[in-house]
Amino acid sequence: MLEAKNLSKRYGDFVAVDDLNLQVNPGDIYCLLGANGAGKTTTINLFMNFIQPTSGQIKINSLDVTSQAQATKKHLAYIPENLNLYSNLTGLENLQFFAGLGGNLPDKVTGTQLLEAVGLQSDAINKRVAKYSKGMRQKVGIAIAKAKQADNLLLDEPTSGLDPQASNDFAQLLKEMRENNVAILMATHDLFRAKETGTHIGIMKEGVLIHSLKSDEIKLNELEQLYLETMKTENHVAIDH
Amino acid sequence: MLRLIIKKEIQSALRDTRIQFAGTFLILLMLVSVLVGRQGQKQIQKERAEAQATMYDKWVNQGAKHPHSAAHYGQFAFKPKPVLSFLDLGLDNYTGVSVFLEAHKQNEVLYSAAQEGNGMTRFGELTAALVLQVLLPLLIIFLTFNIFSREREEGTLKLIHGQGISMRKLLMGKVWGTYALVLLIFIPVICLAYFLLDQASAGFDPHVGVKFMGLLASYSLYLLIFVLLSVIISAFSKSSSFSLLSLLGLWIAACIILPKATTNLADKVYPTPSQYEFRKTIAEKVENGIDGHNPSDARLADLKKQVLDEYNVSKTEDLPVNWRGIAMQAGEEYTDQVYDHEFSKVENIFKKQNRVSEWAGFINPYLAIRNLSMAFSGTDFHHHVAFVKAAENYRRAFVKKMNKDMEVNDKPGTEDYRVDKEMWESIESFSYEAPDIGKIISVQWRSVTALVFWLVALFTLASIYAPKISRL
Incomplete structure (x- = not known):
């Protein structure tokens, strides 16, 4: 609350x-x-x-x-207006990093499932975030928030x-x-x-x-x-x- | 958590092509400088060892002659090229290579690379020390200037903070992550240097292994200090450009301006006499006595009276020993006394000058590592003085032996007294052992303390002020 x-x-x-x-x-x-x-x-x-x-x-x-x-x-989980993740890490690596800092480090399988669950295309998960659109980055942000539970x-x-x-x-x-x-x-x-x-x-x-x-x-x-x-x-x- | 931040810092940096390029360039630069330096050190050491052997061979084969003529024929002492000088040349290019040892006078160590070489020698050679002390900190600046400010500018700092991690942990993670990257560059060079050391003539300097470890520890501390300083400045800078300017300003001050200013200050506060003044003072004091009231002819007359009284004779021709031998040795000993007196004065001035630089290590860690690096590499002022003293002791011993032989064996009435190879061989070739690690640390404790002081101060500063790092 x-x-x-x-x-x-x-x-x-x-x-x-x-x-x-x-x-x-x-x-x-x-x-x-x-x-x-x-x-x-x-x-x-x-x-x-x-x-x-x-x-x-x-x-x-x-x-x-x-x-x-x-x-x-x-x-508390937080998603800012411009979610600038680390551009030279992949979506999965960004998720693992931020979620890990939050105390819930997902392994590769769980991380992949989380990203797929928020609608990130499977072939994008292991690509560097530099190539992501804003929508894709926001999805990673949601996955980070969800991973934190x-x-x-x-x-x-x-x-x-x-x-x-x-x-x-x-x-x-x-x-x-x-x-x-x-x-x-x-x-x-x-x-x-x-x-x-x-x-x-x-x-x-x-x-x-x-x-x-x-x-x-x-x-x-x-x-x-x-x-x-x-x-x-x-x-x-x-x-x- | 700390591990995650360290891993992320390493991952991010290793995927940055600019850092890949700069890192590879520095590694190659250091590897080449170590290889070329080691090759050069081996070559020079070989030449000096050969020269020492040749000159000793000449001494041994000088033929039969009067011992005093042999004392004037003289010998040479060649300064061994320190094994670790391939990592840091220090003052080695400026302090001379060999000294001619003869009766009655203490000659200078001559033929330094700076004297013999072209003007470029004065600009310094590319050594691992130069890269580690000056260029690697530039890469650290490049790695860290936006390590916080970029996160703030791009908003990732908010996201990190939102995960509940403290700024202290984040700062430490970034420090250790950057340090791990620096070690990735540092370690290949260390491995190569160690491999080359292993093949080196360790017998020539039995303490070389410990000195290498001292060098390794000093550079590890220095690089950590620079990483800490850079990350802290980045953390408290409002923008990346401000951080970059501040760090570059600090680098210029630490590596270029302050060392020169410190040297000038030391020279101004503790001026050294010129070589001419030094020699003139010695000549005057030998002639007039150390206190100026004991002229050489009076000293000689006193000695003569003392010797004649001792042997209960009235003139030197009646002595059972060679008066000239006694007089020469007494003259040698008085000159030595004057030389020691004057040399210790000049040595003290140099020590005071060096002390300024050592204390300045508390203001500028670059000066602390520069002093320690030269000391562990065996190329600092103290090592040079140790060689000069060893050569002088050798000179005194062999001249004394010649004088003693003359005093005892060249008795009055002896015609054309000569000694031969057996006598020359009884004097061993000059050898010199560099100071051990204990001696180095006892001399360089200020620089060691300065590095530790910097490390403790920066960790304390980081710990106290990290919570105040702005998240926005």
């Missing part, structure tokens, strides 16, 4: 995240929508402990991210730059993970994918979570309308369902 309580991050006078309250339960996919600079990536970075919060609390499976940073990592997953705009087919494959993989009770927090620009994949949707603007709603309570066109209106209007208090 992922939790943020009264979470704020300031850089001088600039407020990147303002009093954020958020909870992602096991089996939830929480999609954070917002324009560039809305605070989505900062929120992910705070959960990852890449940066320290100015105030508030972040918890992963009830463990405090700031004071128990290393312990929280055991329960973590019960929380953080995704920072994982589908940006993916073609529709790859984006769809990616969404299917997330649904599979959701079925395995993984709590997923995903920052994205993709309204369609958020509506289609997410169980919950949040809209952020200027560091504030303006709306937080369940995805089955809103249609895609209504979500689009709400998003556009939010971007136009001044910030106001968040609606929490």
Whole structure:
């Protein structure tokens, strides 16, 4: 479970995240929508402990991210926006390296099965990542996350730059993970994918979570309308369902 | 976990064609320098051994003559070419090859390669030491300048951190991974050098095996220091270009600017007298006495009185021994005393100059390895002084023997006294044994401590500051 309580991050006078309250339960996919600079990536970075919060609390499976940073990592998998793996290692070698660092080093057979399970073509598994497309690299990223068997997953705009087919494959993989009770927090620009994949949707603007709603309570066109209106209007208090 | 990072660093580097090329080039360069160096060392040693044998043969076959004439006929001492000089030439090209040993005076060691060779000798020859001390650190810079910053720039550092690995472990993994790569380059050269050593005339320097191990240990420490320093700088640099510039700046300072500055500083603080001044002082002190108030004629008169009193005679012609033999030996001993007095002063100045360089090893590890490498290779200043002293002791012994023979056997009234081959053969050919490892370490303890200091300091620094490495 992922939790943020009264979470704020300031850089001088600039407020990147303002009093954020958020909870992602096991089996939830929480999609954070917002324009560039809305605070989505900062929120992910705070959960990852890449940066320290100015105030508030972040918890992963009830463990405090700031004071128990290393312990929280055991329960957390992460896929960044641009998953740049080691280009002169193969997909399998990258998987073995990162998963091994996470404490679950798969042997060649298990590693190959994991990569095949996320849809990576068999003939690409032992090719160097330098020749991979972004979609293929994202699949390796998913395999790394799955190999870790973590019960929380953080995704920072994982589908940006993916073609529709790859984006769809990616969404299917997330649904599979959701079925395995993984709590997923995903920052994205993709309204369609958020509506289609997410169980919950949040809209952020200027560091504030303006709306937080369940995805089955809103249609895609209504979500689009709400998003556009939010971007136009001044910030106001968040609606929490 | 550490093993995984080390394996990945090695895998990544070995698949990089630029590193493959640079690594192979350095290995070839070192192998060639070791092979050529060993060949050259063998050739030079053979020539010097032959020259020593020829000159001794001439001494033995000089024919019957007066012992004092033989003392002036003199002998030569050739400095053996140190076995490990094929790895590090050190000062060997500048310190001379042979010294003429004769009565009454201490000659200089002459015919250095720098004196005899062309100007290129002064630019230094390609040796394994040059590659290991100067060029291999450049490859380390090339291997490490973006070892962290590239991960940060490409985002893989976030992914690594996301796996729950501490920055300390990551840093250490990168250090040991890079060090393993450096050893891959270093080991073939060591193996070849050891193989060549095995075939070398170990009897010529019985301590050569231990010295080789000392050399190996020193370079292993130095290269680890350079790897640690480079990885730490890369870890705390905001970008690859900043890291590269910082490391190259450090390399230029450590390998080019600081050594020259240290030498100049030492020379400025502890100036050495010129050869002319040194000789002039000795001549003056022999003439006027060490304290300037004991002229040679007064010393001679005192000695004469003492000898005449001892034998209870009034003139030297009545002595049962040869007065000239006694006087010459006394003159020799006084000159030796003056020479020792002046030489120890100059030696102390050189020692102080070297000490500046040894202490500077705490600021610049390149100076520490340079000193240690020369010392273990037998090509440093201390080895040269050991040879000079051995040659001088040999000179004193054989001149004394000639004087003694003259004193005892060339009695007044003896006509045309001469000695022959039996006497010349009673003096063995000059031989010299280089200082052992214990002596080297007792002289070079500052450089050893400097390397250990650097290693401990960098490991401590890495351990304390690693958690502060930025992940973004």
